[in-house]
Every structure is written in structure tokens, then in C-alpha cells.
Amino acid sequence: MAKETLTEVITVANSGEADVKKSRSALPWIADNGIFIFTALLLLFAAVFVDGFASLANITDVFHRAAPIGIVAAGMTFVVISGNYLDLSVVAQVATSAVIMLAVSNLYGVPIAMLAALGAAMMYALVNGIAVGYFKANAVIVTLSTTYIGVGVLRFFSGGSIFFGPEDGPIRAFGASKLGPIPYSAIVLIIVTILLAFVLNRTNFGFVVRSFGSNESATRLGGVNTGLVIIGAFFVTALAAMVAGWVLAAFSNTAVSSMSTGYDFQALAAIIVGGTSVFGGKGSVFRTLLGVIFVSVLTNVLVISNISFGYQQVALGVLIVVAVTVDALSRKVGKR
């Protein structure tokens, strides 16, 4: 009963959204469906023109590198949809989880390590969520500061050293296993995506996250504890970053505090390119998966074509700006 009234309130409040679909311009259509075409074109281009892309070893490598970024991006989609821009602290979260996984499991075994990583993830979610949800502080600045605090704490306790897992341990076994050409980590990515898509589309929590992103005050007036919703969104991100840290640790069987540099940015690129709006309220986890494929293939093509790191960063930065521009312009067109 309560859920239905809430649905009505928010549907009425958001009825302006319907106008967007009436517009005749091509931009909203590109913002919505462009990613399907661009991904297909990119894959086609890579397969035909780039030497060494369409080999089995390379495809497996793409999967390996896409998996942790994709898991992070799937979780971060929640924060983006809730209208809080992004969670920069995933960089620190992934590294923390990976280092805890290897360092603690060497001493106390894998289950304890998992619990410790969960504890760290909850800390991040609470600090970020309370600061953004209850203090109404800016998410970019809050997560920027928690990134530095988190990396600082990690480097202080680890002394900046690299942790290695045992060669015959369960972590190594998981990281090396494959199902045909698909490594287990990619399967984890798909499971996480399906799970989070279910949470976002079919549960009460996911509904409230989406409604908060599209109309904050309507959601609050509908009787939702909006602070808790924000904490929840950051918690989903933290859990995903934790799993991504495990996958990353298993893949390389080493962990160091700087291993996830650039994840915040690649995940954000994937989310935005996938068509999730940075203005909040619109997007899906499956779209993010598509965006991850696009970004990973693009990065892979740049890497195997021997294009330097600088150009890769420029490409990703321009990609984000272009994707956001298309999104913003399509909204403007829709409003007219």
C-alpha cells in the first residue's frame, strides 16, 4: 500500500519527463541508443583493422581487465543515478579490498579476509553516505577527500609494500581459472551486473534510488528517509568495489596501494558512455555493462596499437566530455 502511494506521488511529480520523448530531434535518440551502434562499430573496426585484436589471448585479456572496472562501474551506477555525480573513492576502496584480501588471508585465511574487507567497505559507505546524505555535502569533494584519507591509511599500514598471495592458494586458483576463453572474473562481472540490475529495477530500494535522482524533494515528501537512500547507494558502490578488489587481487595475485589508479575515471566513463545520465534519475546497470565493453575495447585497441598512455587519457577525457555534452544537449532539446 505504502509503496503504491509513493509510486503515484513520484509519477505525478515526474510527469514532465514524458515530454522528452515527443521531441523530433535526433540528439535524444543518440543519447539513448547511440551506445549500441558505437559499440558495434568499434568492435567491427577493431576486428577488421587492428592487428592482434581478434585473437583468443587478447579477448581473454580484455575480459580480465574489464572485469574489475565493470564491477566497480556497476556499483557506482547507483550513486550516479541517485544524482550524486560519482564516487571518486572507489580507487581507494578497490586497493584497500585487494590489499586486505591478500595480506589478511596470508595470516588468517580467506573467510576472515573477506569479513575484514567488508568492514572496510562499510566504513567507506558510512563516511561517504553520512557526509553526502545527511550533511548534504558535495559528493565530488567528499569522495575526493575520502580517497586521500583511504589511500593514506592504506599506505601507512602497508608501508607501501607489495603483498603476494601463495602460488597454490585458492585466490590464485580462482584468478587463473577460465571457462573456455572467459575467465572466472568476467563471470563474476556478469553475475554482479544481473544482481545489481535486479536490485535497481525490481526492489523498493532501487525504485527509491531512481526516484531520488529524478526528483529529490518529491521523494522526501513521499516519506522516504533520503539520507538512508544515499548511504544505501554508497554502500552498493562500496560492496561492488570490494568484490572488484578481490577479483583484481586474484587476477594478479599481488596487491599494492596504487594498483587501482584510474578506476574512478574509467568507471565513470563507462557509466556515462552507457547512457546513464549524470543529472540523475535515468540509467541502467546493463547500459553500464555495455559502456564497460566500449571503454575496455577502446583502451585495448589503443594499447595494442602502441599508443602512449597520454593519448589514452586524452581519449577517455574527451569521451566523457562528449558523452555528457550529448546528454545535456538532448535534455535541452527535449525541454523545448
Add this chain to the structure above:
Amino acid sequence: MSQTQTIQIGQRETTFFGKLRLKIARRTEGRAVILLAVVLIVVSLTEPLVFTAYQVSLGRIALIGLVALGLTAVILMGELDLSVASTLAVSGVVMALIPDVRLGVVVALGVGLLIGLINGFFVAVVGINSFIATLGMLFALRGLAFILSDEAPVRIVDTDAGIAFGLALIGPLTPRVLIFILAFVVLQIFVSRVKAGREFFAVGGNRQAAYDAGIPVKRRIFTGFMISGFVASLAGVINTLERTAADPRAGLTVLLASFAAAIIGGNYLKGGRGSIVGTLIGATALGVLQVAFTLSGVQVPVQEIFIGLILLLAVTTDPANLRAVLGSIRSVLQGRLKFQS
């Protein structure tokens, strides 16, 4: 002929203390002053060397403060420029690549203005949120700095000019500090005395109202981003000259400290409230703190934790944030009471 009507809002304070109280209540620098007082007391007890080696401290304050001053101009309008760190790196590299120092400085400053122009275009014309637009620019420009420099520090050709730049010019003041003071004075006058600068507050406070009042909002946003781009490239040029080399990785630690300085200086992130003086006080506190850390041999990770904590505190203890917390606590309590009765 024409009749002037004065509208009196609130009571006019007539006594001296009443006026003083009103003046203090209008200021926004409270938190920065508290932080500075705490830092100064703790540092003077534990590491008085900071004051003996005041040249080092002044240099550090100027480094953080210069970038923070540019940020303030943008924050006053409720926008944010995350790309300053990369602007600093790119303009430094550009300057080092050009053999002639004078031409290099001019081109580097031009690059800063151009970056500000691009940021302003995306924010004012396209209508992208400045957090996301400048984040994209942050990474794209860092990539550009890597490309231009081949991922290694670039030495400047005319090292003598760089060494001369590091020497004290007037008394104990190096050119870096003098430029910082000049930038502070110019921006302070611009924001508090010039019409265009005062309109920054209006744009930040209520953009629609500013637009309706005939303020050229888009042009002001362009101006703000160009100020922050120019000032960041100025910091990049100074860094490059003093170190006689440009590092494409430069700027990331400055980014955090300068944000902390600007925000704790009372500049409200949603715009409309703040002051250049507050930024100066915040930068002073953070600069002294950083030098004290370095002199007493505190590990780098611990320094990062402290600066991160100060930024987190700065962004959560703004009066508006505290009001939000009180509001949500009150609404939760009221909900409970209603539920029980």
C-alpha cells in the same frame, strides 16, 4: 523631482558593539580563523622552526594560495574547477618546451586562459555540470601534459632565469610570494569593489534572479573560469621556473590542499557566499601545517590523511551543512513523536 525611497530591512544597529556584532555576523571566515588559530598554537608549541624558516612557509602558502584564489572566483558562482591541477601541469610543460623564457611564460599563460575558455564554454553554453565537465578536462589535460612531455620531467633551457627567479627580490620576499600578494590584492579589489566581480555573488546566490536583473550570467561564468585557468597556469609557470623543470605529474597534491583552503575559507560550494580573505586565511593555515609536517618528518601518507581529513571537515562543517543535519535530526525526532502519540 525624483523621489528616493530607502527600504530599511531589519533594525539599524546604532551602538558601537551592535555595529561590531553585525559586522562579525556578516563575515564568513570564522572556520578558517579557528583552523589558523589551532594550527598556529599547536605549531608554535611543537615546531617553532616553521616561523624561523618563514621563507619556506611563505613559499608554501603562496603555492597553495595562488591556486585557491583562482578557485575562489569560480566557487563564488557555485561552480567548481577540478581541472586546475592539470592546467598547472600543462602550462608548466608548455613553458619548459619553449626555449625563450619570456615567450614561454606568455604562451603558458595563454594556455591557461584558453583552458578557462573551454571550461566556461561547456558550463555556460552547453550547460554541463561543472563538476563533471572539469573532471573530464582534468584527465584529458593530464594526458596532454604526458604527451607533450613524453612522460618525463622537462628541464627548462634557460636555467639562469629560473635560478634568478628563486632569489629574494624585496627583503626576504621571493617573486613567487610577491606574485601571490599581487594576485590576492587584485582579486580582492575585483571581487569587492568592481561591478563585474560583485556580480559573481549574485550569479552564485540565485542564478535566475541574477539573469532577470540583467546580469550577463554567461559572461560572468566565462570570466570566472578564465580567472581560475589563468591563475592556475601562473602557478604552473612559477613552479617550473623555481624548479627549473616541469613535471607532468605536478599539481595533484596542490589540488587537495587548495580545495581545502578555499572551502574552509568560508566559500560556500553552492555559491553566493565567501571571500578572498577567507581563502587567504585558509591557505595560510594549510601552508603552515604542511611545512610543519615536512620539518618534523611526518610520513607522507600521514600528511595525506590529515589534508584529506581537513578537506572532509571543511566540506561538512559549512553552516549550511550543519543546518541540514539539524533539520534531518529534528524531522526524525518529530516523526517519532507523532508516531507515538
